[in-house]
Amino acid sequence: MKSAAPWAALAFALGLLLIWGGASVPRGISGSLLVPPLALTCAGVVVRRSHPIASLALGTVGIGLDIAVGPSLATVLVFTDNLYAAALYGPARLSRWLLGLTSVLAVLAGAVTAFVAHDLRMVAVIGIQAGLVLVTPVTTALVLRQQRDQAETERARAEQVAHLAELDRQAAISAERTRMARELHDMIANHFSAIAIQSTAALSREDLDPATIRKIMESVRANSVKGMAEMRSMIGLLRQEGDEPDATRLRLADSEGLVERSRQAGMDVELRVDGAPRELPAPVDLAGYRILQEALTNALKHGDSPAKVHIAYKPEHVTLTVDNVVSDGQARLPGSEAGLVGMEERATLVGGTFEAGLSTPGPRGHAGRQQKWRVEVTLPAPVEEDVA
Incomplete structure (x- = not known):
């Protein structure tokens, strides 16, 4: 903040010139008596920003003394700055109070002068002059103060909007990263799990x-080629511009292909489809396909044969159930539980439900009994009626 002392010194110097030039009401007194009131009002200019109330107090004392011995034009002009600073930099309540007080003083000054001079015309003359000296600085300060407060409000609002926009951007980036991670996991895990299991079997057995x-290597190659093809397809989707749907999108109706790949990887899988497969909304189709893919991958990694897949097309929804035997030994491949999270996220995003866990085990006390793991998903897929 710049110091107001140079401006106060300049005002004091110009005020002395006005006093020396006779810009005051002559009362037959020495002009030196007009200097202290001018000095007080100029001292108020020094602290106009840092202490606006003190500036008003100094100016009030100075103008009071000046009226008693003068008044002089220089002190009156500097006092207008004291009023202006108090209204602009002081508390908002003080600004409103000053506007009312100066308005009353201007009217009283005109009325008192008219009464003393026995001339009603003095009400307008003195009232207008007093209004220019008292009311105008306060009014100007109030207008500038309102504009300043409005500008600060708009600046704060703009910062808030920018902050919200940044939060939305970060949320969108996070959601996109989550979606891409889910797609990559579901896409790669199925193929590479089959490759890992088949190659492990081929290396561990010498007979x-x-x-x-x-036959094993052909299956490994098929899974590698399919995984690369799906990876290229995803890269193409990421690079494509616009919102045009991909003509070769993944569909739940293509579940036979997923089941066949699991069979090639060594998993005995039974597939049953109830109802006629129909066109589903693209998000529901993709969610169903990826959930089935991940469920079969988990069965291949952590379970034993057989696995049973049941898809039921119903009027309002599609249900997908995958059952597989859970081995008592260690899983063939380590898991991170990201698959379960991804399946639940996919079902939730399209408004469906997801459940996964151990189903009812066999009789107690049976050594080496088998437990079953079940994944059950319901996805909304109402039948669209044809409009004639």
């Missing part, structure tokens, strides 16, 4: 004949 090894 396999060349035909069996060739």
Whole structure:
């Protein structure tokens, strides 16, 4: 903040010139008596920003003394700045109080002068002059104060809008990252889990004949090629501009392909479809396909044969159930539980429900009994009626 002392010194110097030039009401007194009131009002200019109330107090004392011995034009002009600073930089309540007080003083000054001079015309003359000296600085300060407060409010609002926009941007980025992570996990885990299990089996057994090894390697190659194809498809979707749907999107109706790949990986899978497969909304189709893919991947990694897949197309929704036997031993591949989270997220995003857990086990006391893991999903898919 710049100091107001130079402006106060300049006002004091110009005021002395006005006093020396006779810009005061002549009362036959020495002009030096007009200097102290001018000095007080100029001292108020020094503290006009840092202490506006003190500035008003100094100016009030100075103008009071000046009226008693003068008055002089220089002190009156500097006092207008004292009023202006108090109304602009002081408390808002003080500004409103000053506006009312100066208005009353201007009217009283005109009325008293008219009464003393026995001339009603003095009400307008003195009232207008007093209004220019007292009311105008306060009114100007109030207008500037309102504009300043409005500008600060708009600046705060703009900062808030920018902050909200940044939060929305971060939320969108986080949601997109989560979606991409879910897609990559579901896309890659199925193929590479099959590759890992098949290659482990081929390496751990030395009694396999060349035909069996060739069959395993063909399955490994098929899963590798399919995984690369899906990866290229996803990269293409990320690079494509616009919102045009992909013509080869993944559909739940293509579940036979997922089941067949699991069979090639060594998992005995039974597929049952109730109802006629129909066109589903794209998000529901993709969610159903990915959930089935991840459920079969988990069965391959953590369970034993057989696995049973049941898809039921109903009028208002589609249900997907995957049952597989859970082995008592260690899983063939480690898991991070990201698959369960991803399946639940997919179902929730399209308004469906998701449940996963151990189903009712066999009789107690049976050594080595088998438990079953069940994934059950319901996805909304109302039948669209044709409009004639």
